[in-house]
Amino acid sequence: MTTPIAVPTINIDRDPAVVGREFDETLREVGFFQIVDHGVPDEVADRCWEVTRSFFDLPLEEKLSVERQEGGLYGYFPMLTESLAQSLDAMAPGDLKESFNMGPGVVAGHKPADETEASLFSANRWPAALPEFKPVWEAYYAAMSTLANRLMTMFAHGLDLPADFFADKIDRSPSALRAINYPEQSAPPEDGQLRAGAHTDYGTLTILRQELGRAGLQVRDDHSDAWVDIPPTPGALVINIGDLMARWTNDRWTSTLHRVVNPDAGSAVSTRRQSMPFFHNANYSALVECLPSSLAAGETPKYEPVLAGPHLAGKSHKAVG
Ligand SMILES: O=C(O)CCC(=O)C(=O)O
Numbered sequence: 321m322t323t324p325i326a327v328p329t330i331n332i333d334r335d336p337a338v339v340g341r342e343f344d345e346t347l348r349e350v351g352f353f354q355i356v357d358h359g360v361p362d363e364v365a366d367r368c369w370e371v372t373r374s375f376f377d378l379p380l381e382e383k384l385s386v387e388r389q390e391g392g393l394y395g396y397f398p399m400l401t402e403s404l405a406q407s408l409d410a411m412a413p414g415d416l417k418e419s420f421n422m423g424p425g426v427v428a429g430h431k432p433a434d435e436t437e438a439s440l441f442s443a444n445r446w447p448a449a450l451p452e453f454k455p456v457w458e459a460y461y462a463a464m465s466t467l468a469n470r471l472m473t474m475f476a477h478g479l480d481l482p483a484d485f486f487a488d489k490i491d492r493s494p495s496a497l498r499a500i501n502y503p504e505q506s507a508p509p510e511d512g513q514l515r516a517g518a519h520t521d522y523g524t525l526t527i528l529r530q531e532l533g534r535a536g537l538q539v540r541d542d543h544s545d546a547w548v549d550i551p552p553t554p555g556a557l558v559i560n561i562g563d564l565m566a567r568w569t570n571d572r573w574t575s576t577l578h579r580v581v582n583p584d585a586g587s588a589v590s591t592r593r594q595s596m597p598f599f600h601n602a603n604y605s606a607l608v609e610c611l612p613s614s615l616a617a618g619e620t621p622k623y624e625p626v627l628a629g630p631h632l633a634g635k636s637h638k639a640v641g
């Protein structure tokens with residue numbers, strides 16, 4: 321039997337060129353790692369985490385007052401609204417989760433290219449019952465954007481590109497901050513129904529905060545034909561790359577399949593789980609095509625060039641119908 325892949329923990333408070341090199345070594349094997357010493361202030365992260373829990377504890381009608389609008393991507397998604405497995409065209413029941421989603425909002429001076437981009441830059445919805453929710457989420461969104469930009473610079477180093485290679489491709493990115501609540505399961509799941517079905521993320525990179533003590537996130541290891549746990553680790557954030565980065569690198573870096581499994585039935589302790597992924601994206605009109613530094617002599621690009629925005633919107637709509 322092959323040894324399962326290791327998902328390393330990397331301190332990023334070091335020379336970005338050295339860290340980028342370590343990212344490259346890891347991402348050639350598996351599209352996931354954890355980071356520590358990432359500079360996100362604890363109070364910004366913890367206040368956001370706590371107000372989010374209060375949001376999910378609100379009565380359903382309060383949550384529905386900020387429900388996602390038809391065709392939109394932001395606001396509250398009730399239980400079973402999304403099936404991530406369907407983003408890969410697999411047939412699967414709705415995921416056993418509810419979520420709240422925030423986008424960049426309307427950005428002054430940015431003129432969307434078309435209606436789809438305008439929907440990604442539409443106004444956010446905020447729950448009236450929690451006045452502190454909006455400023456606290458905006459602060460965490462800003463901290464995640466700053467961290468994502470730093471990681472993209474490190475990625476450029478790891479890919480032998482100029483440090484600012486991605487800068488003009490991510491300066492108007494429609495990134496999304498999401499909070500997910502996976503409630504206790506009082507009834508058995510349907511066949512093939514998970515907390516989050518197997519999927520790859522769609523964008524450049526994802527920054528995920530998991531709840532300590534609530535396992536469930538697993539990544540696919542094709543070499544050993546197994547699912548490998550990513551344990552929630554104090555102070556660490558999980559980083560994974562999405563499909564756009566895999567396309568950019570011609571699969572030198574893999575957009576790894578992952579899922580969130582159901583808790584054991586009849587557990588004596590609470591199995592409610594909260595997580596907060598920040599899905600970083602490239603600009604809507606950024607052309608994502610094989611990077612010359614990722615093409616070995618004699619190789620041809622595996623993917624057609626795509627515009628980042630329509631690729632993202634196409635995948636989201638498959639998952640939420
Ligand atoms: O909740 C988690 O730990 C991961 C969720 C996830 O992979 C996603 O929403 O894309």
Ligand SMILES: [Fe+2]
Nearest residue numbers: 519520521578
């Ligand atoms: Fe994911």
